[in-house]
Amino acid sequence: MEVQRSGEYWFDDGNIVLQAEQTQFRVTKSMLAMHSTVFRDMLTIPLPPDEPVIDGCPIVFLPDDKPEDWKHLLDAMYPKRQATSFHWQSWPSQNPTLDVIHSILRLSRKYDVPAFRQECIRRLKLEFPSTFEGLEAVWGAWKHIEMDPGRGDINTVFQLINLSREFNLPSLLPLACYIVAASSSKEAMQRVSDGTSVPPLSVADQLICWKGHVELIKRGAVSKMAWLEAIGAEDSDCQHPNTCAKVARVILYHHGRQPEKSLSLINHWSPRWATGACENCLRRARQVYLEGRRENWENLPAIFGFPPWETLREMDSE
Numbered sequence: 001m002e003v004q005r006s007g008e009y010w011f012d013d014g015n016i017v018l019q020a021e022q023t024q025f026r027v028t029k030s031m032l033a034m035h036s037t038v039f040r041d042m043l044t045i046p047l048p049p050d051e052p053v054i055d056g057c058p059i060v061f062l063p064d065d066k067p068e069d070w071k072h073l074l075d076a077m078y079p080k081r082q083a084t085s086f087h088w089q090s091w092p093s094q095n096p097t098l099d100v101i102h103s104i105l106r107l108s109r110k111y112d113v114p115a116f117r118q119e120c121i122r123r124l125k126l127e128f129p130s131t132f133e134g135l136e137a138v139w140g141a142w143k144h145i146e147m148d149p150g151r152g153d154i155n156t157v158f159q160l161i162n163l164s165r166e167f168n169l170p171s172l173l174p175l176a177c178y179i180v181a182a183s184s185s186k187e188a189m190q191r192v193s194d195g196t197s198v199p200p201l202s203v204a205d206q207l208i209c210w211k212g213h214v215e216l217i218k219r220g221a222v223s224k225m226a227w228l229e230a231i232g233a234e235d236s237d238c239q240h241p242n243t244c245a246k247v248a249r250v251i252l253y254h255h256g257r258q259p260e261k262s263l264s265l266i267n268h269w270s271p272r273w274a275t276g277a278c279e280n281c282l283r284r285a286r287q288v289y290l291e292g293r294r295e296n297w298e299n300l301p302a303i304f305g306f307p308p309w310e311t312l313r314e315m316d317s318e
Contacts, residue, residue, distance in 0.1 A: 001022045002022065003019070003022050003023075003024060004022060004023055004024070005023075005024050005026070006023055006024065006025045006026075006067075006071070008071070008074075009025040009026070009027060009071070009074045009078070010024070010025065010026045011026055011027060011028065013028070014026035014027045014028055014057060015028055015029055015056075015057055016028065016029045016032070016043075016057055016058055016060060017054050017057045017058065017059045017060065018059075018060050018062055018070065019059055019060065019061050019062060020062045020065040020066060020067045020069070020070045021065070021066065021067055022067075023067035023070075024054075024059070025070060025074060026054075026057060027074065027078075029043050031077055031078070035077060035113050035115065035116065036111040036112055036113045037111075037112040037114075038110075038111040038112050039111060042060075065107070065110075066103075068103065069103035069104075069106055069107050070107065071103075072099070072100045072103035072104055073103065073104055073107045073108070073113070073116070075100070076100075076104060076116055094146075095123075095142070095143075095144060095145055095146040096120075096123070096145065096146060097145065097146045097147075097148050098145055098147075098148070098156055098159055098160060098163070099148065101120045101123065101124065101145065101163075102159070102163055104116050104117070104120050105117060105120050105121075105163070105167055108120070109167070117318070118318065121167075121169065121316075121318045123144040123145060124145075124160075124163075124164075124169065124172055125169075125171065125172070126138065126143065126144045127142065127143065127144045127145050128160065128164075128171075128172040128175045128176055129175065130171040130172075130174075130175075130309045130312060130313055131309070132294055132297045132298070135175070135266065135297060139266075139267070139268060140268065153179075154179075154180065154183060154188045154191075155199075157176050157179045157180055158180070158191075158199055158200075158201060159199055160172060160176050161173065161176050161177065161180070161201060161205055162199055162201065162202075162205075164176065165202070165205070167317060168315075168316065168317040169316050169317065169318070170306065170312045170315045170316065171309070171312040171313045171315070171316050173304070173306060173312070174300045174301045174303075174304055174306055174309075174312070175300070177205075177208055177209050177212050177304045178212070178216075178265075178266065178300060178303075178304070180192060180209050181209050181210075181212040181213040181216055181263070181304075182213075182216055182263040182264065182265070182267075189209070189210070189213055192206050192209045192210060208304050208305060209304075211304070211305065212303050212304040212305075213263075215303045215304075216263040216265060216303065217263065219265060219296065219299075219303065220263045220264070220265060221255065223264075223265055223289070223292050223296065224251070224255055226288050226289070226292055227274075227285040227286075227288040227289045227292070228248050228251060228252060228285070229288075230281060230284035230285040230287075230288050231244050231245075231247060231248040231251075231274060231277050231281040231282075231284075231285050232244030232245035232246075232247065232248050232277070232281060233281075233284075236280065236281070236284065237280050238278055238280055238281050239278035239279065239280055239281075240278045243276065243277075243278070244276075244277045244278055244281045246276075247274060247275070247276040247277045247281075248277075250276075251273070251274065265292075265293070265296040265300075266293055266296050266297050266300065267293075269286045269289050269290060269293075271286075273285075
């Protein structure tokens with residue numbers, strides 16, 4: 001395959017050429033040195049006279065680097081030149097995909113680009129928090145990372161689990177594993193079981209998700225029974241005792257038939273869970289669920305065999 005020049009990052013005023021696989025990028029030494037301590041130090045070393053050059057620009061070969069990783073890193077370094085391109089300064093209003101974050105983390109670790117690495121990790125920790133307050137801020141939508149519609153939510157979480165292992169960010173794992181193990185899609189756990197997740201999980205993480213799935217079924221039953229007792233209770237201000245008691249029996253019946261449907265330990269309360277109950281019973285059931293929700297959050301790491309939240313945060317590499 002012939003060497004090709006990047007169509008986007010080949011600047012006429014560039015004074016250094018980076019080559020990743022068969023793709024070359026012509027950029028400026030000052031930009032690289034400003035962001036990367038590795039390049040800053042490297043560029044102070046005089047080059048041998050027989051080093052290959054292009055138009056007077058030295059070529060730096062980047063073994064094991066992927067062109068798409070460098071494209072994402074350069075997108076972050078250089079001002080965007082078109083409305084659809086990604087740029088570091090646009091992150092407050094334009095979220096990067098997990099692929100972009102993964103690329104930047106790989107190269108920022110290898111070449112020591114601290115500002116970009118810290119921003120990537122900040123976004124990951126906001127999206128997959130380790131505090132209950134953080135969960136409340138993001139639950140139900142992607143707020144700090146752009147979800148790739150071609151990949152889907154669950155596959156994005158599979159990728160996140162692998163990324164957290166690669167970059168030693170264990171505090172991301174409990175929530176990520178919960179999303180997989182509590183998924184209403186049977187396909188999600190089937191992919192975990194047969195190793196066909198995209199990307200595939202390690203055998204160890206497959207087991208973690210499956211054991212967590214089983215534990216969620218057990219704890220889901222306890223959680224549901226707690227708030228079910230608030231519906232149609234004899235000593236309550238229930239407006240329609242007979243109707244609400246029937247609602248509770250129907251919910252209990254369906255739970256017995258499909259216990260895997262009761263895995264929502266930290267999800268927001270949904271009135272649909274107790275459709276038909278009176279307003280007073282709904283209010284009490286919701287309160288009981290919310291009180292248990294915070295406790296379930298604190299216990300989430302243990303459900304998947306991880307240390308407590310505080311320990312996980314201390315274990316993070318950043």
